[in-house]
Amino acid sequence: MREITLSQAVNEAIAEEMRRDPTVFLLGEDVAEAGTPFKVLSGLVEEFGTERIIDTPISEPGFVGLAVGAAMTGARPIVDLMFGDFLYLVMDQLCNQAAKQHYMSGGKLSVPMVLRTNLGATRRSAAQHSQSLQALVAHIPGLKVALPSSAYEAKGLMKTAIRDNNPVVIFEDKLMYQDKAPVPEEEYLIPFGEANIKREGTDITLIATSSMVQVAEKAAETLAAEGISAEVIDPRTIVPLDEATLIESVKKTSRAIVIDEGHQSYGVTSEIASRLNEKAFYHLDAPVLRMGAMDVPVPFSPALEDLTVPTPEGVAAAARKLCSGELIHAA
Amino acid sequence: MSIDMTEDSNVPYAIRTYPPEKLKDALRKMYLIRKFEEGAEDSYTRGLIHGTMHLCIGQEASSVGTCLSLTDSDKITSTHRGHGHCIAKGADVAKMFAEFFGKETGYCRGRGGSMHIADPSKGNLGANGIVGGGLPIAVGAALSAKRLGRDDVTICFFGDGANNEGAFHESVNMAAVWKLPVVFVCENNKYGMSTSIDRSTSVKSIADRAKGYDIPGVSVDGNDISAVAEAIETAVARARAGEGPSLVENVTYRWRGHSKSDRNRYRTKEEISDWMERDPIPRFAADLVSHGILSDAEVAELDADTDREIAEAIDFARSGPDPDISALTRDVYTETAA
Ligand SMILES: Cc1ncc(C[n+]2csc(CCOP(=O)(O)OP(=O)(O)O)c2C)c(N)n1
Ligand SMILES: [Mg+2]
Numbered sequence: 107m108r109e110i111t112l113s114q115a116v117n118e119a120i121a122e123e124m125r126r127d128p129t130v131f132l133l134g135e136d137v138a139e140a141g142t143p144f145k146v147l148s149g150l151v152e153e154f155g156t157e158r159i160i161d162t163p164i165s166e167p168g169f170v171g172l173a174v175g176a177a178m179t180g181a182r183p184i185v186d187l188m189f190g191d192f193l194y195l196v197m198d199q200l201c202n203q204a205a206k207q208h209y210m211s212g213g214k215l216s217v218p219m220v221l222r223t224n225l226g227a228t229r230r231s232a233a234q235h236s237q238s239l240q241a242l243v244a245h246i247p248g249l250k251v252a253l254p255s256s257a258y259e260a261k262g263l264m265k266t267a268i269r270d271n272n273p274v275v276i277f278e279d280k281l282m283y284q285d286k287a288p289v290p291e292e293e294y295l296i297p298f299g300e301a302n303i304k305r306e307g308t309d310i311t312l313i314a315t316s317s318m319v320q321v322a323e324k325a326a327e328t329l330a331a332e333g334i335s336a337e338v339i340d341p342r343t344i345v346p347l348d349e350a351t352l353i354e355s356v357k358k359t360s361r362a363i364v365i366d367e368g369h370q371s372y373g374v375t376s377e378i379a380s381r382l383n384e385k386a387f388y389h390l391d392a393p394v395l396r397m398g399a400m401d402v403p404v405p406f407s408p409a410l411e412d413l414t415v416p417t418p419e420g421v422a423a424a425a426r427k428l429c430s431g432e433l434i435h436a437a
Numbered sequence: 438m439s440i441d442m443t444e445d446s447n448v449p450y451a452i453r454t455y456p457p458e459k460l461k462d463a464l465r466k467m468y469l470i471r472k473f474e475e476g477a478e479d480s481y482t483r484g485l486i487h488g489t490m491h492l493c494i495g496q497e498a499s500s501v502g503t504c505l506s507l508t509d510s511d512k513i514t515s516t517h518r519g520h521g522h523c524i525a526k527g528a529d530v531a532k533m534f535a536e537f538f539g540k541e542t543g544y545c546r547g548r549g550g551s552m553h554i555a556d557p558s559k560g561n562l563g564a565n566g567i568v569g570g571g572l573p574i575a576v577g578a579a580l581s582a583k584r585l586g587r588d589d590v591t592i593c594f595f596g597d598g599a600n601n602e603g604a605f606h607e608s609v610n611m612a613a614v615w616k617l618p619v620v621f622v623c624e625n626n627k628y629g630m631s632t633s634i635d636r637s638t639s640v641k642s643i644a645d646r647a648k649g650y651d652i653p654g655v656s657v658d659g660n661d662i663s664a665v666a667e668a669i670e671t672a673v674a675r676a677r678a679g680e681g682p683s684l685v686e687n688v689t690y691r692w693r694g695h696s697k698s699d700r701n702r703y704r705t706k707e708e709i710s711d712w713m714e715r716d717p718i719p720r721f722a723a724d725l726v727s728h729g730i731l732s733d734a735e736v737a738e739l740d741a742d743t744d745r746e747i748a749e750a751i752d753f754a755r756s757g758p759d760p761d762i763s764a765l766t767r768d769v770y771t772e773t774a775a
Contacts, residue, residue: 140631143698163601163637164568164629192567230488232550234566402766406550407539408487409759
């Protein structure tokens, strides 16, 4: 199968859906000729024109709100938010408006929009351009949240997101834009709420999202060499969450670590860990561990920044402890 | 040396207003900013610094002219393109470079990097990674000055792109309603990333935004340090007198791309070279020479001195220690209380 980059995969998904459905359009800062700072959208304005690939002024709350209004009235906008960190600016339109229209109107209004943005530290971009804020939006009923972990997922999830009649927030990992993966030429969609078992194992389950899937896979590799068989699962969407697959796995392995690049406290890892505790408690041989980013604003200095996110070594070390029965106290 | 000090002479405002030492220091700072940016760019290209950076080469007169008559207790809020503001407000370039290199010896102990330098000892409340993020903060600093009976003024730097954030409009309105001592300084370099103001902004001149809030708005040649200084002096005097905010638009141009990822497709080579001919630094140097403030030799000496200062600053930065990793979580919260 051909291999393409995550960036190309996103570009293809958007182009295919725009060809298929004339109500789809895209708006955001620097999206047209510039094709975003990460060049993800390069070429789209040449094909679809500036009426459908729209450069906005620097007015995030405004253009996200515009997307909500357009979505409520027949269009299917994709909003490009240059950095996930800018979510804070648009929270009212996203969480008070988009997320709640369908429910508040008794099901009469709907908001079929996609907000695509990104996550991920270790680019030396400091505290306001490095956050992974998926927990923030996953907390709000009415929003769906997708976290692609490779080019394959990025394409399939984006196409599903565009066809979904709910507001969907999709986070891409900035560090993965140039990473290649096999992506079929033929059309495919990845349904929301279906986790992907990336690697089968019997001793411990590593549940990892987005950027952390690679980390978990590397850890599993290391552990395999030591005789520990780790299962790696990528939920792909955290809302909806494929609880069944996660619980099934933990029933088999009796141990789990949940890894996500958002801050650990009150985060995605906490939510998944507590669901496992509630629903697989009697199958567990050890507490479910959470591994997220440290609870610190992302520091600029490379010497510090790299310490703030989970690493394969850290995950492997934690897995070893869990599997050897060493009692784990939350550090 | 005899300077005609009468207002209607064609001696530029700055030259007839400020003592020679101050003028000389202004030129020195302009050189320093230019060379700082070149040094940063060079260090980046050589792989010594990481991340991205937003250079203000070409905009030196705006930074220096704006900060020329401020005191250390006057505040500024700065932007992602903030190195010039920082230097103009009196920062030490060695500590700035150390910050870029992520060192403990940097202004923010390596926590902030290029986009987040703050230097409260000089009244610099910090650069900002969020476009428009500094606008309400500046108004807040002005409110605090008024509430607490201080006479400092806050200068709020922002770009043409930022004028389309709601935060801009909300900030100017509150400052106007409450007559707060703040000066909004728009550095209009015509583009926010690849988007020109013609495509993003409903008014031709950002200064026109002032009309909507019933405050003075003036647009000046931002590459003419004297014109900038004059407009700012008027606005600062008004703010200090309790008459409220003003908006000053410094029309200028950034020579480099927006940041390291810019392909510069949205503007022509001619436009760029046209603006490079309007270089604010030789222009000011020539003015100082022609009005007898500095000799050619003194200008050359400033030029060479600032080269040396930058080279030493980079050495200081490179040789400094990395932050202590055991202090990684220090300063998330302060341990002090009122
Ligand atoms: C809220 C927010 N939106 C977008 C960005 C990305 N961004 C950084 S600088 C910039 C352009 C700003 O333009 P302008 O205000 O004119 O300043 P200039 O870069 O020209 O100095 C953009 C869009 C950001 N950092 N913050
Ligand atoms: Mg600009």
